[in-house]
Amino acid sequence: MAKPALDKDLKRVSGLEVATHDLARSLAGPGIALVFLLAAAVWASFVVADGPTSYLVVIAAVIAGYMALNVGANDVANNMGPAVGSKALTMLGALIIAGTFEAAGALLAGGDVVNTVARDLLIGEQLDGDTFVLVMMAALLASALWVNLATIIGAPVSTTHAVVGGVVGAGVASAGFGFIAWPIIGTIAASWVISPMLGGIFAAILLTIIRVTITNRIDMISAARVWVPILVALMTGIFAMYLATKGLKRIWKPDLPLVMLLGLSFAALGWIIAMPMVRRQSLTIENRKKHIAKLFRVPLIVAAALLSFAHGANDVANAVGPFAAIVTTIQTGHMESAGLALPLWVLFIGAVGIALGLALFGPRLIRKVGEQITKLNEIRAYCVALSAACTVLAASALGLPVSSTHIAVGAIFGVGFLREYIAQREMKGNAVPAQARFVDPAMLNATPEDALAKERQQARRRLVRRQHVLSIAAAWVITVPASAVLAALVFLGLNLVIG
Known part of the structure; x- marks a missing residue:
């Protein structure tokens, strides 16, 4: 009787060890995030000069760090989800690449969009400096709380939506509807509608081009040897031009002819590098779509890195835009209308927070975006990533805070619905599905008509999951x-406590 009792005790101890390990792992992320927020507060206390309102900068630094963590946890999933969902990258590889390029984009090219979010949404002259600081703090905290809630429930929402909504709500609560620059809001709202459509259209067009030039050819390997290096060249050229015009603008401002020359030069370099690489890979694959898709892994990784750089440049504004406005207002005593100071330490908090939030809390939504909306292989994921990157790069160059979530998810829907349309068109051209033509209907336990109906149902379920379309759209709205x-509620609370 002692042996069974001993076995039960050992099982209890083992179960306790497993539970303790799981609990420790679940607490590690919040613990590391808390250390980061404390470090942001300490850093801000040393950087900002002592004064009667310097404590507000410290509080705002913590809130900005908290928002940056949520941007990394939620928004970056749209960049790396396709690469992970297509198995081109492991989760660890995606986290490393995204964290590196997100931070680089935030530090090197985040300035223009910060100005739009922090300064242009509000008519600052209607408020005194202290009230404006409370408005920015309320907007930042409210948007961070909402994005955190969305991440917990697994909804890939737009952090740009959240921060703009927060600015509008706090602004209306402080000074009424006249405080909001409604023409700017209208421009941003229009971009939210246009950007997912453009992302979907570009992705569908790109997938169509690849189908025509490569995957629908009889000799797909030979076609891929020609076209895959061209696609790589396209990405390297775009990245070089963007880096020259945006990423290095603090130390170098080339004119347009030089930028075009750099783009062409790096495109040629990308083509030269990709040619032998693709040819070497093509020698070990079969003339099948599944094997041809493997040739797109390198272009997909490059596109994902490019998209992460663009996202860091564009969405760092969601974390540090209001924070930069708070710092400027406290230091000058009023909201600057001619420009917004962007200290490097402010951008650094946003960059580190985004990368850390991605590493600690991002994998769950990365899997959802990459695997649960539609089935992606390397080719389809490449189309999603490149089309989203081009759209985000153009928006960031214009200083327009578009939603990267809308662009990336719109591109995923564009690829999925194109495949669904093609599949339905092909099935309409066949009275009987391929399985029914070559397999005895009795073996399928159905008539050819039933088999065709079943095949259509499976195709729809396999290509685009309608419930995710509706749930994501609802989250956006x-x-x-x-x-x-x-x-608005947070502002009223802060006004009672601080004001």
Whole structure:
């Protein structure tokens, strides 16, 4: 009787060890995040000069770090989800690449969009400096809380939606509707509608081009040897031009002819590097679409890195835009209308926070975006990543805070719905599915008509999951009003406590 009792005790001890390990792992992320927020507070206390309102900068630094963590946890999933979902990258590899390029984009090219979010949304002259600081703090905290809630429930919402909604809600609560620069809001709202459509259209066009030039050819390997290096050259050229015009602008401002020359030069360099690489890989694959897709792994990784750089440049504004406005207002006593100071330490908090939030809390949403909306292989994921990168790069160059979530998810939907349209068109051209033509209907336990109906149902379920379309659209719609209401409540609370 002693032996069974001993076995039960050992099982209890083993179960306790497993539970303790799982608990420690679940607490590690929040613990590391808390250390980062404390470090941001200490850093801000040393950087900002002593004064009667310097404590507000410290509080705002913590809130900005908290928002940056949520941007990394939620928004970056749209960049790396396709690469992970297509198995081109492991989760660890995606986290390393995304963290590196997100931080680089935030530090090197984040300035223009910060100005739009922090300064242009509000008519600052209507408020005194202290009230404006409370508005920015309320907007930042409310948007961070909403994005955190969305991450917990697994909804890939737009952090740009959240921060703009927060600014609008806090602004209305402080000074009424006249405080909001509604023409700017209208421009941003229009971009939210246009950007997912453009992302979907570009991705569908790119996939169509690849189908025509490569995957629908009889000799797909020979076609891939020609076209895959061209696609690599396209990405390297775009990245070089963007880096020259945006990423290095603090130390170098080349004119347009030189930028074009750099783009062409790096495109040629990318083509030269890709040619032998693709040819060497093509010698070990079969003339099948599944094997041809493997040739797109390197272009997909390059596109994902490019998209992460663009996202860091564009969405760092969601974390440090209001924070930069707070720092400038406290230091000058009023909101600057001619320009917004962007200290490197402010951008650094945003960059580190985004990378850390991605590493600690990002994998769950990365899997959802990459695997649960539609089935992706390397080719389809490449189309999603490149089309999203081009759209985000153009928006960032214009200083327009578009939603990277809308662009990337719109591109995924574009690829999925194109494949669904092609599949349905092909099935309409066949009275009987391929399985029914070569397999006895009795073996399928169905008539050819039943088999065709079943095949159509499976194709729809396999290509685009409608429930995710509806749930994501609902999350997009509710984010702006929810964050606005929450920001208004937070502002009223801060006004009672601090004001």
